[in-house]
Amino acid sequence: MKIVEIFKDIVQDMLAVDVERQNRDRERFAKNLTNRRNSGPVGFYYVIFPQVVGFVAGLALTKILGMGGDMYVFFGVLFALLGGVYKSVSFDKIGLMPAIVRNIIITLMILGFVLIIVKTG
Numbered sequence: 001m002k003i004v005e006i007f008k009d010i011v012q013d014m015l016a017v018d019v020e021r022q023n024r025d026r027e028r029f030a031k032n033l034t035n036r037r038n039s040g041p042v043g044f045y046y047v048i049f050p051q052v053v054g055f056v057a058g059l060a061l062t063k064i065l066g067m068g069g070d071m072y073v074f075f076g077v078l079f080a081l082l083g084g085v086y087k088s089v090s091f092d093k094i095g096l097m098p099a100i101v102r103n104i105i106i107t108l109m110i111l112g113f114v115l116i117i118v119k120t121g
Contacts, residue, residue: 006102010109014044051107054083080107 058079062072084103088094094102
């Protein structure tokens with residue numbers, strides 16, 4: 001898989017709502033079952049949720065080990081990558097190397113967004 005294809009896949013996942021959930025809802029509605037529309041998160045949150053959980057886990061581990069300073073960022077980013085790769089490989093059934101590249105790109109996009117907010121705020 002090329003990096004451009006991986007980037008397009010990330011953008012498509014972020015902008016798209018969960019298609020399987022929509023199809024399930026349509027089938028339920030067609031069968032005269034209750035149409036339960038989740039007003040939950042859109043595709044963007046499904047993509048970044050493992051990174052956020054991993055980052056928080058990295059911060060917690062750093063605090064437990066009594067480290068400080070730059071180690072918070074290091075372990076936070078490391079665990080964000082690990083969480084994203086785990087989700088991509090286990091749940092999305094993506095190969096290991098494309099999952100690593102995909103999650104590096106996602107993590108860099110999140111870090112860039114956070115740095116822009118910090119610098120302007």
